[in-house]
Amino acid sequence: MPAAIVTLAAVVGLLVGSFLNVVAHRLPRGESLIRPRSRCPRCGAPVRARDNVPVLGWLALRGRCRDCGEPISRRYPAVELATGALYALVVATQDDALAIALGLVLVTALVPITLIDLDHRLIPNRITLPAAAAALAAGLALDAGFVPEQLVAGAAAFAFFFLAAWLHPRGMGMGDVKLAGVLGLCLGRAAAPAIFFALIAGVLAGIAVIVRLGAARGRRTAVPFGPFLALGAVAALLVGDGLVDAYTDRL
Ligand SMILES: [Zn+2]
Known part of the structure; x- marks a missing residue:
């Protein structure tokens, strides 16, 4: 460029x-x-x-x-x-118009989501829902052939986090679940490494909190997960497709 x-x-x-x-x-x-x-x-x-x-x-x-x-x-x-x-x-x-459009939708949503999640421990629907709609509209307008991948990745990421929130309601909220869906809609298959990065970063931060505060207080300290999903998404924008290619070539 x-x-x-x-x-x-x-x-x-x-x-x-x-x-x-x-x-x-x-x-x-x-x-x-x-x-x-x-x-x-x-x-x-x-x-x-x-x-x-x-x-x-x-x-x-x-x-x-x-x-x-x-x-x-x-x-x-x-x-x-x-x-x-x-x-x-x-x-x-990003290589083409659709990847650029989806990347811009994603980072525009992630900046306020990160700040609001850090300040208030919530991820507003008024950001995730318009971001989901904008991602789908960009797919339909610029390359309708990518829309099935968006939908599959969005549904899979949503379902994965829905299960995590259901099993561990104190750690994850519905805001995280919807944000994971947005990652799928914006990143397609690269949402998989994004979520992988986010989980690793979240676990490391959780360990750091426990080391610093001790196990009893550390476990009670809620760490918002939105910022980790944002970090994972940005990492996946940079290297996600390459990682997915390297992984699937080995199968
Ligand atoms: Zn003043």
Whole structure:
């Protein structure tokens, strides 16, 4: 992919990331995503347009409100940078229009899902359901021959996590189950390595929590699983198809 297109994708990703910060903050609180404009939580001053430029606005303000000096979390520019990097990565690594479209749908959903799951321990239907619909629409519009693989992978991932949530209701919620379905719809067969990576990362993090807090407290500490599914999905975007090919060639 030409460098100019990858750069354009990064800029679009920065702007989308700025909106995803708003989604992650407001959606779980049931607030409108469009109105009112962003305000300083301490003094209520509306954020000026020039201060709202992704990353640069935060840098120019040195991370403080222009009116009252209240610190603005580093999370905002970090999320914008991460989204820009993910958009560039998808466009640079995916081969065709459908793979790019599905990769962009996936990372656009994963950024706010990760933030909301970390903050509130939930994965909203208002993100997973539109992402599922967008993935199917992209398949139908760009390569209907891929839709059966999307549906099989989505149903298999959904069923696998439904079973896991049923057997172990404290560890997994229905939000994780629906997110796994979205991974299948967006990644097709590469959802298998995505889920494999997520489970390994989740088990390692669980062990780390138990080592740090001790077995009794560690087991009671709920670790949200959405961020691990997000990590696994990004890893699978990069190497998933290659892994599936290597594995099936050996059979
Ligand atoms: Zn302020």
